[in-house]
Amino acid sequence: MFTTPFLDIPPLGAAAGTVRLPGSKSISNRVLLLAALASGTTTVHDLLDSDDTRVMLDALAALGCTVERAGDILRIEGLGGRLKTPSASLFLGNAGTAMRPLTAALALLGGEFELRGVPRMHERPIGDLVDALTQLGCRVDYLGNPGYPPLQIHPVALDDLQLDGPIRVRGDVSSQFLTALLLALPLAAQRDIVIDVVGELISKPYIEITLNLLARFGITVRREGWQRFTIPAGSQYRSPGDIHVEADASSASYFIALGAIAEGTGIRIEGVGAESIQGDIRFIDAARRMGARVDSGPNWLAISRGAWPLRAIDLDANHIPDAAMTLAVMALYADGPSTLRNIASWRVKETDRIDAMANELRKLGATVEDGPDFIRVHPLPAGSWRPASIKTYDDHRVAMCFSLAAFNPDGVAVRILDPHCVAKTFPDYFETLFSVAHAPEVPVICIDGPTASGKGTLTVEVARRLGYHYLDSGTLYRVTGLAMRRAGLDAEPAHEARIADLARALPLVFNEGKVLLAGEDVSEDLRTEAAGMDASRVSALPAVRAALLALQRSFRRLPGLVADGRDMGTVIFPDAGLKVYLTASAAHRAERRYKQLISKGISTTIDSLRADLEARDLRDSSRSVAPLKPAPDARLLDNSHQTIEQSVVQVLAWWQEVQPFESS
Numbered sequence: 001m002f003t004t005p006f007l008d009i010p011p012l013g014a015a016a017g018t019v020r021l022p023g024s025k026s027i028s029n030r031v032l033l034l035a036a037l038a039s040g041t042t043t044v045h046d047l048l049d050s051d052d053t054r055v056m057l058d059a060l061a062a063l064g065c066t067v068e069r070a071g072d073i074l075r076i077e078g079l080g081g082r083l084k085t086p087s088a089s090l091f092l093g094n095a096g097t098a099m100r101p102l103t104a105a106l107a108l109l110g111g112e113f114e115l116r117g118v119p120r121m122h123e124r125p126i127g128d129l130v131d132a133l134t135q136l137g138c139r140v141d142y143l144g145n146p147g148y149p150p151l152q153i154h155p156v157a158l159d160d161l162q163l164d165g166p167i168r169v170r171g172d173v174s175s176q177f178l179t180a181l182l183l184a185l186p187l188a189a190q191r192d193i194v195i196d197v198v199g200e201l202i203s204k205p206y207i208e209i210t211l212n213l214l215a216r217f218g219i220t221v222r223r224e225g226w227q228r229f230t231i232p233a234g235s236q237y238r239s240p241g242d243i244h245v246e247a248d249a250s251s252a253s254y255f256i257a258l259g260a261i262a263e264g265t266g267i268r269i270e271g272v273g274a275e276s277i278q279g280d281i282r283f284i285d286a287a288r289r290m291g292a293r294v295d296s297g298p299n300w301l302a303i304s305r306g307a308w309p310l311r312a313i314d315l316d317a318n319h320i321p322d323a324a325m326t327l328a329v330m331a332l333y334a335d336g337p338s339t340l341r342n343i344a345s346w347r348v349k350e351t352d353r354i355d356a357m358a359n360e361l362r363k364l365g366a367t368v369e370d371g372p373d374f375i376r377v378h379p380l381p382a383g384s385w386r387p388a389s390i391k392t393y394d395d396h397r398v399a400m401c402f403s404l405a406a407f408n409p410d411g412v413a414v415r416i417l418d419p420h421c422v423a424k425t426f427p428d429y430f431e432t433l434f435s436v437a438h439a440p441e442v443p444v445i446c447i448d449g450p451t452a453s454g455k456g457t458l459t460v461e462v463a464r465r466l467g468y469h470y471l472d473s474g475t476l477y478r479v480t481g482l483a484m485r486r487a488g489l490d491a492e493p494a495h496e497a498r499i500a501d502l503a504r505a506l507p508l509v510f511n512e513g514k515v516l517l518a519g520e521d522v523s524e525d526l527r528t529e530a531a532g533m534d535a536s537r538v539s540a541l542p543a544v545r546a547a548l549l550a551l552q553r554s555f556r557r558l559p560g561l562v563a564d565g566r567d568m569g570t571v572i573f574p575d576a577g578l579k580v581y582l583t584a585s586a587a588h589r590a591e592r593r594y595k596q597l598i599s600k601g602i603s604t605t606i607d608s609l610r611a612d613l614e615a616r617d618l619r620d621s622s623r624s625v626a627p628l629k630p631a632p633d634a635r636l637l638d639n640s641h642q643t644i645e646q647s648v649v650q651v652l653a654w655w656q657e658v659q660p661f662e663s664s
């Protein structure tokens, strides 16, 4: 997951490959609650691991439910409708799928509970659900603004509830209120319980998920249209034993759109198919209308580009409210304005999504019209895309759908602010996108310079702050030197071909900061000055340098690379967007290396270190191939009198100078 303040997505051109998506959030949190309410043990496979499921799991644990994890499998010992803990204070983050159903279930379970969330959760309405529960005789108080969390729930006896008449609940603000009642009321089903929906029920497919999962847990709800639901007397939750969570159909929308937009052989999605019980799977119909080619099997989808440009769409998107946000970005690539209607529920989601989408689409240059329950997006023709820093409003879906703007025809990069908000439902979203997307030019920052100038330290830190990969090219020469020694060879021209063969086939693995050579951890051996000298000797052999070229370039992967060495800017990545030549006086460098070695318990003297590093620099800068020298377009940075932080800030500032974004 990217935890950086922003993530710059370079212009993307094509995409191809297979993705496996995380489990559905809607199914995961319903299954967790049902498993907790049921009798018996439920084994849950492929549960989504994200912020929203974590808050639900924490809440269930606080209620005394036993949850065991074995690898990817979760075993939940159901409470059988009886509370083990009569009071608790629960924090539910920004998870509507936890707040609403838990409110209903806890109001019936007969304990004293406080339910809180993040500030945005306290702006998301819950009054219609509380009104419905109050009609029944449940006791729920608002701890802040009336109609919104946080809530205090007080105990009531099930026998005191008024269940003789239909319970009325509004269905036109959020379908989660009805879902909450449907999930919770079987707890009180000594008699038939009737729920009447007031107003036009929105997001009906989510109710279908609820009914489907209730059936898996032994509760068969009778439905009369979308207006009346009856929970039969005597209904009791029964664990189904094993239950598998489908991949998230809303998350699939980004990859369906990707297949429709990007050039390439197409995208295959594993874990969810056209027969999914999730309403958002109907996104495939909308994508097809816009021109996507979609094939599907029992548990997979295959998508490729069909009509191009995409065809504009005018759609009542009430049945796919979450996935429809993806259509708003696809609309930028269409042949006319696209309108998404009946989406008033966007306004009470993680953020006001109509406002958020309109604002951010406009930043890209698009013309957008919006109203209380619709958005109209005009296409952005080539030549009119602007580089934009996309604000994400702590809304995972805003972050994910705007990544698709990186496929624009103008080759304009997209900056996603606070990319970690995707943790709500899809923590590895960007990594998954990058595993199938192709960028014509992956950004590279090169940091070259003499020994002990601080290149490695600077590289690691700059890469960390940008969320980029990093390459320590010196290690490759050090490992080659070690392999040479172990093979009984010397850095002589006579052994050059054999050393190059070793370099080409190094059985090398980088794992959590350790370097493994044929499975052996050689990290410590590589950091000695002797290993540095051997590296310097083998690195002067042209065949060895040629042998390591492809390996070094293979580190250039999305979203970007920071590379440390001697010839990163001159030979390996001559097209790098920023080249830094880092130096410090020999005295400073010798002193730093001295401190570094002493801190590791290696005894040495400053004088001998200085002599070694000067000898190494001389060899490195006077060799015939790829000598150490600044690239003509490198920026010089002498950090003799700088702290590490100052050097990092300087390089990041230079990098921002060459980025197209206004300061964020």
Ligand SMILES: Nc1ncnc2c1ncn2[C@@H]1O[C@H](COP(=O)(O)OP(=O)(O)OP(=O)(O)O)[C@@H](O)[C@H]1O
Pocket (backbone or CB within 6 Å): 450, 451, 452, 453, 454, 455, 456, 457, 458, 474, 532, 592, 593, 595, 596, 639, 642, 643, 644, 647
């Ligand atoms: N600006 C700085 N001020 C003080 N110390 C620094 C600075 N930059 C790096 N150092 C310290 O200097 C030591 C050497 O740094 P580092 O290993 O990053 O250098 P290097 O250029 O990568 O060396 P080599 O070329 O041998 O791999 C480290 O202990 C590091 O913490």
Ligand SMILES: Nc1ccn([C@@H]2O[C@H](COP(=O)(O)O)[C@@H](O)[C@H]2O)c(=O)n1
Pocket (backbone or CB within 6 Å): 451, 452, 473, 474, 475, 477, 478, 532, 535, 536, 537, 539, 540, 564, 565, 566, 567, 568, 616, 620
């Ligand atoms: N791009 C590079 C990187 C390193 N070398 C040689 O390897 C030696 C060890 O490098 P460190 O950065 O780990 O100290 C170095 O002295 C160079 O001789 C190189 O040639 N090219």
